Amino acid sequence: MNRLTLTLVTALAPATWGTTYLVTTELLPAGHPLLAGLLRSLPAGLLAVLLARRLPHGSWRGKVLVLGALNIGAFFPLLFLAAERLPGGVAAAVAGAQPLIVLGLGAIVLGERVRPVSAAAAVAGAAGVALVVLGPAAALDFWGLVAALGGVTATGLGMILTKRWGRPSGVGPVAYAGWQLTAGGLLLLPLTFVVEGPPPALDAGALLGYLWLATAGGIIAYTLWFRGIQRLPVIVPGLLALLSPIVATLLGVLIAGESFTMVQVAGILITLAALVGGQFAARPRGTPATAVNPSAAPVAVR
Numbered sequence: 695m696n697r698l699t700l701t702l703v704t705a706l707a708p709a710t711w712g713t714t715y716l717v718t719t720e721l722l723p724a725g726h727p728l729l730a731g732l733l734r735s736l737p738a739g740l741l742a743v744l745l746a747r748r749l750p751h752g753s754w755r756g757k758v759l760v761l762g763a764l765n766i767g768a769f770f771p772l773l774f775l776a777a778e779r780l781p782g783g784v785a786a787a788v789a790g791a792q793p794l795i796v797l798g799l800g801a802i803v804l805g806e807r808v809r810p811v812s813a814a815a816a817v818a819g820a821a822g823v824a825l826v827v828l829g830p831a832a833a834l835d836f837w838g839l840v841a842a843l844g845g846v847t848a849t850g851l852g853m854i855l856t857k858r859w860g861r862p863s864g865v866g867p868v869a870y871a872g873w874q875l876t877a878g879g880l881l882l883l884p885l886t887f888v889v890e891g892p893p894p895a896l897d898a899g900a901l902l903g904y905l906w907l908a909t910a911g912g913i914i915a916y917t918l919w920f921r922g923i924q925r926l927p928v929i930v931p932g933l934l935a936l937l938s939p940i941v942a943t944l945l946g947v948l949i950a951g952e953s954f955t956m957v958q959v960a961g962i963l964i965t966l967a968a969l970v971g972g973q974f975a976a977r978p979r980g981t982p983a984t985a986v987n988p989s990a991a992p993v994a995v996r
Contacts, residue, residue, distance in 0.1 A: 697926075701973060704922025705934045707915040712941025714911060716949060721903030723894045728886040731770035733904045736879025738912035742872025748865055750873055757859055758873045764852030765916075766878020771885060772845035779838030786939040788842035790823030793972075795850040796932035803854045804928065812929045812972060819936045819968035825961025826943050853931060856923045871916040933972040936965050 695703070722730055743749065750758045776788070793816035800806040861870040896904070923931050940962055946952040 700922060700925060701930060701934070703918055704926065704931060705937055707919035707922070708935045708937040709941050710910050710915045712938040713945060714907065715942045716945045717903045717906055717911075721899045723896070723900055726890050726894065727774035728771065728882060728890050729893055730904070730907060731766075731774070732879055732882045732886045734907040734912045735766050735770075735875040735882065738908040739872045739875030739877075739879050742868050742913050742917075743876055746866060746869030746872060748869045750862075754862055754873075757855075758877050761852055761855060761859075762874040762877025762879075763881055764848045764855070765874055767881030768848040769845050769852075770878070770882060772841045772848065776838050776842035776845060779835045779841065786827040786942070787820075787824040788839065789846050789939060790820040790827075790936060791843075792846040792850055792935050793819055793929065793932040795847055796853055796928055799850055799854045800857075800928040803851075804858060806928060815933060815968045815972035816929070819933055819965050819972070822961045822963075822965030822968060823936055823939050825964065826958045827939050827961075849935075850932070853923055854928065856920055857928055860924055861920075867917045867921040868913070871913055871920050874920070875912060875916060929972055933969050936969065940965055 718727070718730060794813075797808050797813060797816055801808050861867070919931065922934075943952075943954075943958065943962075947954045
């Protein structure tokens with residue numbers, strides 16, 4: 695798979711996650727965000743592990759717990775806490791800072807040099823997302839901001855460690871995603887019942903919504919995402935994550951009938967320009983645009 699194709703396929707993950715807000719508000723029972731996170735992760739993770747017939751072994755048991763906690767188990771509760779205490783636009787704007795967090799962590803953990811063009815793309819992407827999602831009624835809450843920053847930092851660190859550790863030789867991307875979804879889901883299981891209590895009665899729409907979150911937004915998206923992280927320069931998936939609030943905004947306009955302003959149009963154009971510019975900035979000099987660096991993953995990928 696060449697570099698451009700891999701980037702586009704990886705972009706399907708955050709684009710799919712952009713549907714989560716619409717699915718949650720239109721199909722799922724209100725007041726049960728942790729249940730949504732649990733059903734998005736644990737059933738799909740267990741199914742993937744069952745189909746792959748591979749369990750983590752040796753040091754990978756601990757690594758999977760760390761990755762599952764960062765990417766799933768810690769991220770979902772912090773995301774939901776931020777959503778409860780902040781307007782959606784503010785929470786999404788904070789999430790737009792993730793490329794900057796990924797650049798910083800990449801320099802510290804992976805020793806990757808921060809290129810000025812990459813940093814400029816990250817700043818432009820965050821600014822573009824802010825223009826898209828922030829409105830005049832945006833309000834700040836200290837603990838909400840802490841939760842939002844904690845959530846994007848957790849997933850940013852999870853992204854960096856996924857890049858650093860790769861995955862064990864002979865383990866496919868589906869099994870690898872299944873391990874993390876299962877680990878994160880098991881961490882969410884007791885938290886969900888303690889905070890939200892027993893699950894409510896579910897109608898057909900709710901069941902369809904949970905099915906979408908578990909399949910397209912769960913095992914499929916995370917399989918594509920983790921594979922892309924391992925094979926692409928770290929800034930590339932960091933910038934691609936900005937697609938999630940953009941897709942969520944566009945779906946709100948097209949399906950939910952939300953308003954759309956010229957400021958938001960400008961924000962989308964700035965974000966897309968940052969995405970495209972970041973791809974070129976992440977390519978080593980002299981490397982063709984279609985090439986994928988096989989050494990990006992520290993272990994064998996197949």
